[in-house]
Structure formats: structure tokens, C-alpha cells
Amino acid sequence: MAHHCRDFAHAARARAGQGLPAIEPGMPAPAGSGLSRRGFLLRSAGLALAVYGGGRLAPLQAEAALAQAPLAGGRVLVQVFLAGGLDSVSFLAPTEDATYRRLRPRLALPPGTGTPFREDGRLRWHPSAAALAGLHAEGKVSVLPAVGYEHPDQSHFVSRHFHEVGALDPRLATGWMGRYLDRVGTMDNPLQGLALDGTLAPALAAGRVPVAAVAEPGNYDFWARDVWGDVEALMLDATARIGAAHAGGGPATAQVARAAMHTAGLRTRLAPLRERDGVPAFTSPVAYPADPDSDFPQRLAALAAMLGSGLPLHCVAITAPGDYDTHANQTAVLNGPLKLTCDALAAFQRDLEVRGLADRVLVHVWSEFGRRAAENAEGTDHGAAGLGLVIGSRAAGRMVGEFPGLDVLDQDGNLRATSDFRGVYAALLEQWLGTDANGLIPDAAAVARPQLVR
Amino acid sequence: MRSVPEYRGRFRREQAERLLWRAGFGPRPGQAKDLARKGLDGAVRSLTHPASRSLRGRPAQVGGRPLAPRDVWGHDSLWWLDRMVRTRAPLVERMTLVWHDWFATSKAAVDTRWMLHQNALFRRHALGNFRGLLRAVTRDPAMLVWLNGVESTRELPNENYARELQELFTLGAGRGYTERDVRELARALTGWRADWQEGAGMVGFRYDKTWHDPGVKRVFGKRGRFDWRDAADLALEHEQHPGFFVAKLWGYFIPEPPSRRTRAALERLYVRERHDIRPVVAAILRHPALYTGPRMVKPPAVYVAGLLRAAGRGVDSDAWAWMLPMAGQALFEPPNVAGWNDERWVDTGTWRGRWMAANHVLEGRSLNPDPAVTKYPSTRKERPAEAVARAHRFWGKPTLSTATRRELIGFAQRAGAAATEEWQQEGYAILRQNALRMLIATSPDLHTS
Secondary structure, X not given: OOOHHHHOOXXXXXXXXXXXXOOOOOOOOOOOOOOOOOOHHHHHHHHHHHHHHHOOOHHHHHHHHOOXXXXXXXXXXXXXXXXXXXXXXXXXXXXXXXXXXXXXXOOOOOOOOOOEOOOOXXXXXXXXXXXXXXXXXXXXXXXXXXXXXXXXXXXXXHHHHHHXXXXXXXXXXXXXXXXXXXXXXXXXXXXHEEEOOOOOOHXXXXXXXXXXXXXXXXXXXXXXXXXXXXXXXXXXXXXHHHHHHHOOOXXXXXXXXXXXXXXXXXXXXHHHHOOEOOEOXXXXXXXXXXXXXXXXXXXXXXXXXXXXXXXXXXXXXXXOOOOOOOOOOHHHHHXXXXXXXXXXXXXXXXXXXXXXXXXXXXXXXXXXXXXOOOOEOOEXXXXXXXXXXXXXXXXXXXXXXXXXXXXXXXXOOOOOOOEEHHHHHHHHHHHHOXXXXXXXXXXXXXXXXXXXXX | OOOOOOOOOOOOHHHHHHHHHHOOOOOOOOHHHHHHHOHHHHHHHHHHOOOOOOEOOOOOEEOOEEOOOOOOOOHHHHHHHHHHHHEOOHHHHHHHHHHHHHOOOOOOOOOHHHHHHHHHHHHHOOOOEHHHHHHHHHOOXXXXXXXXXXXXXXXXXXXXXXXXXXXXXXXXXXXXXXXXXXXXHHHHOOOEEEEEEOOOEXXXXXXXXXXXXXXXXXXXXXXXXOOHHHHHHHHHHOOOHHHHHHHHHHHOOXXXXXXXXXXXXXXXXXXXXXXXXXXXXXHHHOOHHHHHOOXXXXXXXXXXXXXXXXHOOOOOOOOHHHHHHHHOOOOOOOOOOOOOOOOOOOOHHHHHHHHHHHHHHOOOOOOOOOOOOOOOOOOOOOOHHXXXXXXXXXXXXXXXXXXXXXXXXXXXXXHHHHOOOOOHHHHHHHHHHHHHHHHHHOOHHHHEO
């Protein structure tokens, strides 16, 4: 139990912030700030690329030139995490229900708010989810109104860990997508498991194959002060060599070494996406929502562009904006970041459709739990069953498990689960990624698979 | 009853260097050698009983102006980084960082003013008594805002602090408490309030009896009219607490969990010393596992402060305010209440952040590649091993593995060979020296201790 709690601590939300200090010439831009660095950098990057392109440097040459065989027919799974435990009862709200009004005297949405949910007349979409309601009407959203597991744990970190490893096992260290990639992935393609966040998503933690964290695909570059040309290219090559020399070291050394080993290859692969003077190297065919406090929409736009450019992505994880641990201040969080999240996800779907990629990508939205049925003043405490969504042109578009209602709650006053997250993973593995969930999800034999893919 | 095992092997520069990284922010040039002369006991004692808590040198300035941690975005983290670089009491500063992770509170929801107030609290209690620390944290304004203490009333108790008090701060997830204990402790913790004032944020933190639930609560099988002080004490006196405390504390210094015997001995020490932190930390720092066990990844703030110390540079740039987050550790803004995941510091994203940080340490320290400006032997004169040795000296000769040395020399050879034209030979030697400094700073040897 020594590291028990901190085992479940997680990825930093890259917070590109208000009032950032000025960037000096030649300095890389801060994450998500939209600021740019210029001049010197372009020069050195260009030279280094030329050398790599020429294939002079043995260890990286193969990686740069490698044509990747598409995994699972080029299909891609994108997991979107709503951190903190989204209030599912607000997302699809039983606005006309007397119990709802009694349990949520301050927070209940007024009767008649939001679009009715076609599959269950008791429920209405939160106004912030209007864009997803639109996709649902097109049959592109499967809703899981109460997904969870037996004996739900109300700790963020335990419940989140269960979802990340795909099992009710506090000690499992690899992520459920990481284990899948260990089965099908290759040793030379870190992009096969990509966290579009500041740090690696635990669900992607693999035991065998490399995976990557890239917060800004348009800005993944390296430079060193007063080093350029041939020497710079050789230096970047040496970082990979030093990494390779230590890859078999102890856990700490190997962690650093493997990251170092793969950075040079990633840099080369992402070169076509690299922004120039602050201008993205790609244009999006649809408009994404803009928000000064979050670059989530831009990350999704970059993801669509990466898929469009044929990069060998396979499993992707990204954290949505917002802290959904709404013990207080719930209304503001649901009106702000949740709307940005839903609008951006809808734009991403449209982007994929225009690019002709929509049949290849499935999005799974999850949170570690839902919230208590009864409010506590301006918020809600930790709950049990919560919301899940599967979005995409190939999504079955049918509700999975019914809304359990608020009249019969569990012993802690929380919603009862009507579907199991392990069944969702097994279904995604088998129906979307085309692999047997047995051996990847420890309880696969015991859970039912909902139909998630059409 | 056996006591905590103690390291009996040789204690030389290499061991002192590791101790300075684990218990502080790495050595200043020559410091590891000096510390080694004190022997293990003397070295540990100098850390746990620092002669001075004052800071070395002049306070940081950015752009010719003193830092304004309360008022300027990012200056809070610069202010703390400056303390890490200049401290004469590295263990006190390191423990302040430990408590920031242990009781992880974030400016994402708390005014900087209260974050700095909490930071002073952590420093004051850094090596003090855990009961005093826990009580202070329980009534700390930043924590009362962060985990909704001031929104918790007798009518509508908020469970947020009650849950994390047990799960993250004193007992561990699922260890000896129930959902009912969470709810009952939430009732005991009611009574705190504060006011929102336009322009000033949360002010007027106070205990208001009329907000407190005075009824009988039942916690861990005990009954009583418990209040916030009792809540902290009940968690602290729970039989599961000592085991949680010593194992969690251990994890900040040594990557592999303690043996059952060591853990039991540390628990006895902690209980015997009535929850004093200092003797437990001292025992961990003297334990053989710190010197003979596996390496550990340095937290990004420790890595950066350590490079600055090694390079003899202070905090003179506000770029650290966004470089630390890119490296994976935004000070005053941990990812969530469980703190940072120190088992996964490095991935391809944070490695890039750490690279940029190392590069920024070298700002103003790199050699101008123009041979007319920088007098430097050409690649024909400076042998690869000499180039490596020179870069190694720049960083104060940190311990390097054989594998890293071999690769550095290989690079130096290739970079020298790339200077095929005579006009390149002077410039390339300088470029090579700059590159070698980066390669050393970003090698696995320097990212870990």
C-alpha cells in the first residue's frame, strides 16, 4: 500500500494561462498559448530535418522512413476523459420528475429545459450538450446513462484507476488500451498510443510497446542554445543513442531512457504538422469553438489533421476541459467547460466527416463516477453510476442500459449502474478493434457486451 | 523490537550526491565532497538540523525587478523555485514540497494569497509534528476553499475534505474507514466559513459555532460530539495511520516500498516520538535502501532547481513559470488533490519539457559559436574525451554511468569528424561543447538520482 494513493494521481492538466510572460526571441512557445518562436529555430529545425531526410543517421533512419501497416484496418479509438466525476443526472436530466426536484431544490434544471431525449421520455439533454443531442438525432451517439460496476468506490483515484486499467484491481499497472497495444502494436511507433495531453494517460500505459504524450502536435520540436547544423543533428541523434544505451536499466532510468529514445522519431514524424511562425501547418475544414482558457478544440482539430495526414495513430487519449468534481459551483462548470467539450466533440465529428475519416474513428467519453442524487447546497458529492458516450458515424446510436431513476438508489444515495464499464471496453475491443477481449480485460468472461458499433 | 536498519557502507562523494538530491535539490559545486567528509550521521544531521534557514545570496529579480509572487502571474512558482535554489536548509525546503504534494492544493481554485499562506505553513511544519501539521491544514484557508470546508454547513455537510482527510492524508484508500465514517466526519468538520469580497476573493476565515453540527457523531466505532479538532485527531490516532504515514513518507525518498521489518520499525519510531516528523525522516535518510537501492526520477522542480544550483545560476527569468508545467510540475497547481504521480514523471511530452528547461538553464552560459568571439581549441586540437571532460566540469562533475560516458565520447568523435573543412573546425568545437552540456544535463543519469 506504500504508494497506494499516489499511484492514482494523474496527468497534469496543461493549463496554458492568462497573462503569460513575454517570450524572448528564440524561445519555444508555452503550451497552448498560441505564441510562437521564430527565426533561429526554423533554421535549425530545417537543417536537422534535411539530415534526417538524407538518412545519414543510422538509428533514426529506419524510423523516419518506416511505412506503418495500419492496425485494425486503420481504425482509431479516442477516449475522452471528463475528470472529477461528471454529474450524469444533469447531463440527461429528468426535469419533470418530482423526486429530482425534491433531491435537487437548488440545482435542478427547470422543467422543459433542453431537448427531449428520444430514447427515454423522462430525460432531457442539458443545454450544454445540445450539439451532441444533434448528433444523437443522426444516430451517431450511444448514451450510457448509468455506467459503473458493482460495489462502486467513491474515491476519485480508486474509481479512476479501475477505469484506466479496465479492471477492479488496485494493483494493475498497465492501462487497458496499453495492454491492447502490447498485443497488436509495434516497437517503433509511439504514435500508436497517443496522449494529447501534457502527460501520458494511464489508460495508455503499455508494458511492451512505446506510447507517446504530445500536448501540441504542431510544436513538437527540440533545439539547443548555440548548437546547429550538423552538430545539432548529431546531438539529437545522440539523445536517442544515450536513451537506447539505458533502455534496459532500472525502472527510473528506463522510464527516462525510453522517452529519450522515442522523441527524435516523434519529432521527425510530426514535422509535417509543425507550425511556422505561429501558423498551423494544417487548416480545419470546419470551425471549432474558441476559448481563451482551453486548447481542447485545437487539440481535436490537430488530431483530425494528424489522422488526415495518415500518421499511424491507433488509440488516443485526451482530457476534456473542466473539473467535474462539482462539490460546489456545479452550475458554472456545467454551463461553461461542459458546453465547450460537447461543442468541440461535435466539431471533431463534422471535421472527420468532411475529411472522409468518420468511418474510421470512434470516440468514447467517460468519467470516473457520477454524483450523489441529492445535492449539497451548490454542488453534489461523489456518486456511483455515471455517464458514458460512444460517438461516431459507426456508433450503434442506441442507449445502453436504461436510466435507473432516482426513486430507488443504492445504500449511499447514488444511482445504480445499468451497464458495466468492463463490458464497454470488451465491446470496443471486439466490435471496433477486432480483437478478443479475453486476456486484455481480466473480467471479460464475466461481463456482457453491449452492441456499440453498427 | 528491532530498530530501523542503518547504512554501514562507504559514504563518499557519490553517496553524498544522492543524499543531496533525494533530501534536497542537489549539490552546489563541491558540496557533495564537503558533505561526504561529515560521514553519514553528520551529513544527515546537517540536513535535519540545519544551522541556518536563511537564503544564500540576493533575492531573485526578473527584468531588473523583484518578484511579486502575490500579484504577477507565475511569480509564485518563481518565488518558490528561487528558495529551492538559494536555500541553506534544503531538507526543509524539500519537505515543504513533500507537504505540498501530500496535501495537494491548487491555485486552480484558490487565490494565490492563500496558496502562499499555506506554503509558509508547510515550511513552518516541515520537520515538525504531524498532529500539529494536520490540525493546521484542517483549518488552513487554502484547504478550506479547495476541499469546500467553507461550504459545508450543519444542514448540508460537504464530504470533500472528510473523504480526502482519510483517503489521502492519514489512512489510505479503503483502509479502516467506511462511507459512513466519511459522512460522520463531514458533520464533525462543519463550522468553518468565510466571506467573498469583490476584488479580494475569500476573506474573513473563521469558526462559527452556529454553522457547526453539535450533535453526536459515530466515527471509527467511537461516539462523541466531535468537532474539527477531534476529526483530525481521530484520523491521526486510527490504528492504520502510522503504517500509512511512514510508507507514504518513505515513498518520497526511496522508490521501492520498505520491507515489513523496516516499516514496522518506522511505525514504532513514529508512535514513540508522538508523531514527530524529523526522526522518521532522519531514519529514512540513514536507511541502506537509500544508498544501495534503485534510482529514482527527480521531480521536475527538483531537477530544474538542481541544474540551476550546479550551474551557479539564480532565478532570473520568468520562463520557468511555464517551463515547469511543461516538464510536468506546475508548482502551486498539482493535477488534483492526490498530488503528482511520481512514478510516471517522464514521457515523451514531459521529456521535451525537461529538455527545454535544461536548455534554458544554459541561457547566457552557452559559448558563442563565433570563433572570433570565443577563444576555443579547434576539433583538431581538442580530443573527444577532453571535450566531454570540459562539459562535465561545467556541471560540477556529477556522477555519470559508463554507458553515458561512452555515448558522449561517441558523439564528440562524430561531431569532430563532421568538421571536414578547415573553416569548420573551430566553430564545430564550440557547437560540440554546447551540445555536450545539453547531452549531459538531459542524460538519464541527471534526470534520476
